Amino acid sequence: MRRVRLVVDALAVGGGVAALAIAALVVTGTTPTRATELAFAIGALALGIGLLGWSGSVMAGRGIETMQNHLDTNTDWTEAKSRRAMARVGGFGGGLMLTSAIVEVLASGP
Amino acid sequence: MVSKRYVVKRLLLLVPVLFGVASLVFAILHLSPGDPARLIVGQRAPASQVEAVRESLGLNDPLYVQYGRFLLDAAQFEFGESYKVSQGNPVRQVITTRFPVTIELALYGQAIGIMLGIPLGVLSAVKQDSLTDHLTRIGALTGISVPIYWSGPLLILLFSAYLGLFPAGSRIGSTIFLPDTWSLFGKELPLTGIILLDTLLLGRLDAWLSAVHHMFLPSVTIGVYSMALISRMMRSSMLEVIRQDYIRTARAKGQGTKITVLKHGFRNAFIPVVTVIGIQFGTLLGGAVLTETVFGIGGVGTTLVEAISDSDYPVVQGIVLTFALLFTLVNLGVDLTYSYLDPRIQQ
Numbered sequence: 001m002r003r004v005r006l007v008v009d010a011l012a013v014g015g016g017v018a019a020l021a022i023a024a025l026v027v028t029g030t031t032p033t034r035a036t037e038l039a040f041a042i043g044a045l046a047l048g049i050g051l052l053g054w055s056g057s058v059m060a061g062r063g064i065e066t067m068q069n070h071l072d073t074n075t076d077w078t079e080a081k082s083r084r085a086m087a088r089v090g091g092f093g094g095g096l097m098l099t100s101a102i103v104e105v106l107a108s109g110p
Numbered sequence: 111m112v113s114k115r116y117v118v119k120r121l122l123l124l125v126p127v128l129f130g131v132a133s134l135v136f137a138i139l140h141l142s143p144g145d146p147a148r149l150i151v152g153q154r155a156p157a158s159q160v161e162a163v164r165e166s167l168g169l170n171d172p173l174y175v176q177y178g179r180f181l182l183d184a185a186q187f188e189f190g191e192s193y194k195v196s197q198g199n200p201v202r203q204v205i206t207t208r209f210p211v212t213i214e215l216a217l218y219g220q221a222i223g224i225m226l227g228i229p230l231g232v233l234s235a236v237k238q239d240s241l242t243d244h245l246t247r248i249g250a251l252t253g254i255s256v257p258i259y260w261s262g263p264l265l266i267l268l269f270s271a272y273l274g275l276f277p278a279g280s281r282i283g284s285t286i287f288l289p290d291t292w293s294l295f296g297k298e299l300p301l302t303g304i305i306l307l308d309t310l311l312l313g314r315l316d317a318w319l320s321a322v323h324h325m326f327l328p329s330v331t332i333g334v335y336s337m338a339l340i341s342r343m344m345r346s347s348m349l350e351v352i353r354q355d356y357i358r359t360a361r362a363k364g365q366g367t368k369i370t371v372l373k374h375g376f377r378n379a380f381i382p383v384v385t386v387i388g389i390q391f392g393t394l395l396g397g398a399v400l401t402e403t404v405f406g407i408g409g410v411g412t413t414l415v416e417a418i419s420d421s422d423y424p425v426v427q428g429i430v431l432t433f434a435l436l437f438t439l440v441n442l443g444v445d446l447t448y449s450y451l452d453p454r455i456q457q
Contacts, residue, residue: 055126
């Protein structure tokens with residue numbers, strides 16, 4: 001449940017940021033289509049980074065933790081923390097994408 | 111024995127990795143400047159013609175539609191047709207014709223790296239602080255430090271231009287012609303495009319030797335870096351292992367140095383080296399891009415560079431996703447190998 005909430009919270013933040021960014025871009029003279037495209041592409045970028053980071057943490061996180069302990073260079077970085085952070089980044093990107101798609105549909109029809 | 115659950119878990123992780131790479135590539139291409147339609151029709155074409163091309167390519171659709179379409183197609187390994195690099199040809203065809211060149215180069219380079227790096231690393235560890243160790247260390251540091259775009263031309267100058275020992279600029283002798291198919295139990299099958307393998311499938315030893323000779327310089331260029339890293343890793347890993355109690359016990363029981371090192375030490379010291387070999391494969395694929403350019407071998411790396419500068423979205427997306435898939439599969443293989451070498455890793 002906590003995991004779902006974490007992603008939903010990030011989605012909501014991404015959605016809010018997307019709405020604000022699109023509004024700001026339109027106000028400064030960018031066309032609505034270009035503004036939503038920009039927000040969608042940045043969202044896809046964040047989603048990609050989040051997904052890659054999340055799967056990288058799952059795949060190699062424990063090994064990195066062990067290596068840090070072994071080399072005595074502990075930085076308090078943990079697999080669990082990294083997974084949560086990456087889920088937030090991915091969720092934020094998803095929120096940006098979702099909102100910009102909705103704005104695009106509302107503005108110019110499906 | 112590697113457990114099925116572990117393999118399935120690793121295979122399932124491929125999905126978010128590939129989805130992530132696909133999203134990244136899509137985003138980067140659509141955030142970068144340049145209009146593919148304008149590039150196809152040329153700078154002097156009228157706006158109406160550009161618009162017609164944009165419409166036919168689906169570039170006028172909303173970005174979320176393009177994204178969804180791209181993901182659906184990518185899941186079926188379908189990337190459409192090339193806009194510019196190989197205009198009108200399916201990207202899948204571009205990848206299947208050019209990819210074997212890069213794979214061949216990377217594998218040959220990796221083989222050289224492994225064959226030289228492992229024995230040098232073991233030797234360096236066993237003869238720690240000797241002249242052999244110092245020479246190996248200097249060689250490894252040089253190998254890691256010298257970039258491909260510098261070592262490549264130097265090797266061509268020395269071994270091809272001055273000494274005339276190795277040819278540069280082709281994958282096989284110009285007088286050797288290979289058919290398109292090979293026969294297995296009377297059935298005609300297409301060749302792989304990997305010349306070193308194809309010549310063996312055809313049973314043409316002369317052609318195989320020619321390919322080994324022609325591909326040697328580019329493979330050494332790419333393999334030296336790998337060799338340097340593997341030998342350094344093997345040395346430090348081996349040094350750690352040969353100081354362990356079980357090695358001392360084996361020696362105390364009267365076992366010879368060779369057997370102790372190779373039988374008891376090598377397998378345990380090899381685990382971190384396997385990881386490095388897997389990660390190195392990705393670097394080798396990247397290095398193949400430069401090596402192909404330096405040696406004038408037309409592989410997928412050269413095609414990728416061309417496609418990026420021409421904004422040929424489908425080709426870039428197809429090649430990057432294929433690279434990602436290959437890299438993750440190699441790392442999956444590495445994971446399975448070291449979980450075989452040390453079953454505790456599966457826990």
